[in-house]
Amino acid sequence: MTNPKGPKHNKKATKPTAPTDKEKRQQRRQVNIKFREDLGQRALQLATSGPLSDETKLFTELPISPLTLKGLERSHYIEMTEIQRKALPYALARRDVLGAAKTGSGKTLAFLIPVLEILYRRNWTSLDGLGALIISPTRELAVQIFEVLRKIGRFHRFSAGLVIGGKRVEEEKEIVNRMNILVCTPGRLLQHMDETAGFECYNLQTLVLDEADRILDMGFKKSMNAIIANLPQQRQTLLFSATQTKSVKDLARLSLEKPEYVGVHEKDKFSTPTKLSQYYMVVDLPQKLDMLYSFMKTHLSTKMIIFLSSCKQVRFVYETFCMIKPGVPLLHLHGKQKQMKRVEIFEKFKRMNKVAMFCTDIAARGLDFPAVDWVVQADCPEDCDTYLHRVGRTARYDAAGKGLLFLLPSEAPEMTKALSSRNIPIKEISPKSNKLLSVSQQLQHFCFQDAEIKYLGQRAFVTYIRSVYLQKNKSVFNVEALPLEQFAESLGLPGTPKIKFVKTSAAKNKSYELSNLLSPEEREKKRKEEMAAIERENTAVHEESDDEKDSGADEDTKAASKPKTRMEKMFARKNAGVLADHYQKLVDHTDGCDTDGAKDSGDDDNDFITLKRADHNLSGESESEDESSSSDGETSAISGNEEENEGEEPVVKTIAINPDTGLPVVIPNIPSQEMTKKQLLKVKQKVLKNMRNTKLVFDDEGNARPIYQLQNEESFRQQGDVGMLVDEFQQRNKSLMEQADMEDRETARQKRKEKKLAKKQREREEMYGSDGEYGVAVLKSTSEDEGMDVDDGAHSDADSQYSSSNYESADEELAENMATLGRKRSFAESDSKNSEEDTRAPAKRRSRVLEIDNSAMSLEDQERLALQLLEGN
Numbered sequence: 001m002t003n004p005k006g007p008k009h010n011k012k013a014t015k016p017t018a019p020t021d022k023e024k025r026q027q028r029r030q031v032n033i034k035f036r037e038d039l040g041q042r043a044l045q046l047a048t049s050g051p052l053s054d055e056t057k058l059f060t061e062l063p064i065s066p067l068t069l070k071g072l073e074r075s076h077y078i079e080m081t082e083i084q085r086k087a088l089p090y091a092l093a094r095r096d097v098l099g100a101a102k103t104g105s106g107k108t109l110a111f112l113i114p115v116l117e118i119l120y121r122r123n124w125t126s127l128d129g130l131g132a133l134i135i136s137p138t139r140e141l142a143v144q145i146f147e148v149l150r151k152i153g154r155f156h157r158f159s160a161g162l163v164i165g166g167k168r169v170e171e172e173k174e175i176v177n178r179m180n181i182l183v184c185t186p187g188r189l190l191q192h193m194d195e196t197a198g199f200e201c202y203n204l205q206t207l208v209l210d211e212a213d214r215i216l217d218m219g220f221k222k223s224m225n226a227i228i229a230n231l232p233q234q235r236q237t238l239l240f241s242a243t244q245t246k247s248v249k250d251l252a253r254l255s256l257e258k259p260e261y262v263g264v265h266e267k268d269k270f271s272t273p274t275k276l277s278q279y280y281m282v283v284d285l286p287q288k289l290d291m292l293y294s295f296m297k298t299h300l301s302t303k304m305i306i307f308l309s310s311c312k313q314v315r316f317v318y319e320t321f322c323m324i325k326p327g328v329p330l331l332h333l334h335g336k337q338k339q340m341k342r343v344e345i346f347e348k349f350k351r352m353n354k355v356a357m358f359c360t361d362i363a364a365r366g367l368d369f370p371a372v373d374w375v376v377q378a379d380c381p382e383d384c385d386t387y388l389h390r391v392g393r394t395a396r397y398d399a400a401g402k403g404l405l406f407l408l409p410s411e412a413p414e415m416t417k418a419l420s421s422r423n424i425p426i427k428e429i430s431p432k433s434n435k436l437l438s439v440s441q442q443l444q445h446f447c448f449q450d451a452e453i454k455y456l457g458q459r460a461f462v463t464y465i466r467s468v469y470l471q472k473n474k475s476v477f478n479v480e481a482l483p484l485e486q487f488a489e490s491l492g493l494p495g496t497p498k499i500k501f502v503k504t505s506a507a508k509n510k511s512y513e514l515s516n517l518l519s520p521e522e523r524e525k526k527r528k529e530e531m532a533a534i535e536r537e538n539t540a541v542h543e544e545s546d547d548e549k550d551s552g553a554d555e556d557t558k559a560a561s562k563p564k565t566r567m568e569k570m571f572a573r574k575n576a577g578v579l580a581d582h583y584q585k586l587v588d589h590t591d592g593c594d595t596d597g598a599k600d601s602g603d604d605d606n607d608f609i610t611l612k613r614a615d616h617n618l619s620g621e622s623e624s625e626d627e628s629s630s631s632d633g634e635t636s637a638i639s640g641n642e643e644e645n646e647g648e649e650p651v652v653k654t655i656a657i658n659p660d661t662g663l664p665v666v667i668p669n670i671p672s673q674e675m676t677k678k679q680l681l682k683v684k685q686k687v688l689k690n691m692r693n694t695k696l697v698f699d700d701e702g703n704a705r706p707i708y709q710l711q712n713e714e715s716f717r718q719q720g721d722v723g724m725l726v727d728e729f730q731q732r733n734k735s736l737m738e739q740a741d742m743e744d745r746e747t748a749r750q751k752r753k754e755k756k757l758a759k760k761q762r763e764r765e766e767m768y769g770s771d772g773e774y775g776v777a778v779l780k781s782t783s784e785d786e787g788m789d790v791d792d793g794a795h796s797d798a799d800s801q802y803s804s805s806n807y808e809s810a811d812e813e814l815a816e817n818m819a820t821l822g823r824k825r826s827f828a829e830s831d832s833k834n835s836e837e838d839t840r841a842p843a844k845r846r847s848r849v850l851e852i853d854n855s856a857m858s859l860e861d862q863e864r865l866a867l868q869l870l871e872g873n
């Protein structure tokens, strides 16, 4: 009898039973192992079969795992760049590689793909510990590398951490041991090596040094030696940079094994990207900021990075330019900012299209800001390598870009020679003089009005000079060729800050040159003279910096000449420079009034409104214009007497009283022959504007008259003795100045207090932790859809909160990244609300920072702390 269910049913009954789930998993594992082994074999073959043929262009043509290929594809990386084509075959075969290629040519993928692949082929799990270390010289670059790793590694199951400093070291210690890949800066890595129990690198497979020449140079030498000592000898080492080191010493430190040198663009005619246009401009130091400002004003619709040589300079230029408002949003980035702030600015600059960012060399290497139109190197880079890295922030991958380098007359000849010897094509351009705008007067105004800006300016001045002084290449950098006084004036400073080391160095150099020519007695005499000079200089510096403390043994002898009030002290200060000299002359002048009142009062009716330098001869007419320009509170107004001044000696400054604040304001006068047509036009417009804005009052008969009117001489004289009136006026102003000075001091006192509070807050945070800082983040994505990996189940809940999913859009991914990197969403939101203000209002920003600091400790934290204290914990 046939089976009623048919032959099909019979056949099934004879079939072997289906494999169990466990068997299926085992089979899949076998296939995976075989697949991974094959990949390894193919990679080895590729490395030994010589360079790739010209037709091999796609990542899919290399022995790369499907997980990485999918990550690359989702990140829109399909075709390899030249450095990737040349370095990947060796790196995938676990060879040591020294990779050098132009900036923006895709070196990051050339080391990240092998990192993922080598761990993948070894079926790495969290039980295997740390498999790859990627070291970067700056935190921003580490963040960027980590982001690229997250993008292309999103389908892998490795845990990855970002270890770049900040305050969450204790939290990091708990999870850093579980990481398979670490992206880090040398300092923090070393800290974990030293302090974190159980942090081991014995199983390390791959060590990567991005910007290798920088990491191996003097700055990181000690840390790197200590790090390398903790690593196993048997490992792969990948070194990448646009300016690769070939120093045998450096390479010996890393114990490289027959490294492959992959220099991609070495035979190119030029060492910079082909779509990069480079220019330089010879600018006198005192005109540098004018030039920079003018350049920014004429490039408002662009995205630009401006490099300066020190944090202080970056801060000064940023703060003052924010006040001047060039018409483009401003950002600044330097190493003294808090980590959160740095990351926030870094991300903001990436997003924005029309923006100018002032920064130090922390942004010079590796950072991949999209679509930067201009890189302006306002201060000369220390060498050609630094130039290359800075200018490489534009014209990345296949984009075009432009670079502009400002060179001082003393720097230009040697620096241009050095650049051309490195095959850097750079052309000289001359600025259009009619487009040059001046900011020095405004800076002067800010320095006068805001003591903090003045101090910042002074420190910017000193750090700039010091940076020039410390440069190694003395044929380019000559501190003695710098016009210090004019430079200080161009920053708006009331005098040239004393810089001891400049003179000392000159003295030393001189003595060195002379010492061979002099007899021993002469030499000894010379030495004593020099010592005495330095002693004098030290005393001068001491007096300058600490004028309140100069009491002592010779108190009596000083007493007669010693100024009594703060105001007098200010006048008496010898090196307070332009403004103090100015006041000095003012005092001299009015002293003259006392003794020779008739003569002086006869000369000038308007002394009670406009105070002049003793040595300049403004006409009465021009002074009344000063008066009108100051009458509506235009404290930065340029006085309108340029035409009258024609042919005269250049007038330095005028002081007038701002009727709104009652305070004196500096009104610099520029002789018209030194002004461009445009400047003259601007001045005229300003004067006209001021005239239009003149306030009017109406008398009893309804006649309009200006609110301020010049008295006639007779009625003025009837008020009393001219000398006395002048004295009275001066007394009034003295007390106004004293009042302003007291306010300054009170503000400074408040600031000190706030700083102390913030410091305490920081210390508290360090003890009890805080939110919103970078620490370790974990990269671990699930790839169930691939079904190729074994879930080791070793990741804790702490890890899973960082787990990423498949992102649908770049924004989603970025948001996720930011969350992963330890930022609280609410914190980020409240910060981003303030971000627009940030670019414009420094004062507001400062208070906002304080608000954040004060609220850094949550209520829960405070309660917890209170409980701990109660329990005596």
Ligand SMILES: Nc1ncnc2c1ncn2[C@@H]1O[C@H](COP(=O)(O)OP(=O)(O)OP(=O)(O)O)[C@@H](O)[C@H]1O
Residues within 6 Å of the ligand: 076, 077, 078, 079, 080, 081, 084, 101, 102, 103, 104, 105, 106, 107, 108, 109, 241, 242, 365, 366, 367, 368, 392, 396, 397
């Ligand atoms: N294969 C590729 N296809 C498309 N774009 C790529 C590819 N490789 C890299 N890029 C892009 O090129 C840009 C520069 O890459 P990367 O930052 O790696 O350059 P770099 O050589 O490391 O530069 P630097 O020397 O300044 O550090 C990045 O925006 C990156 O996304």
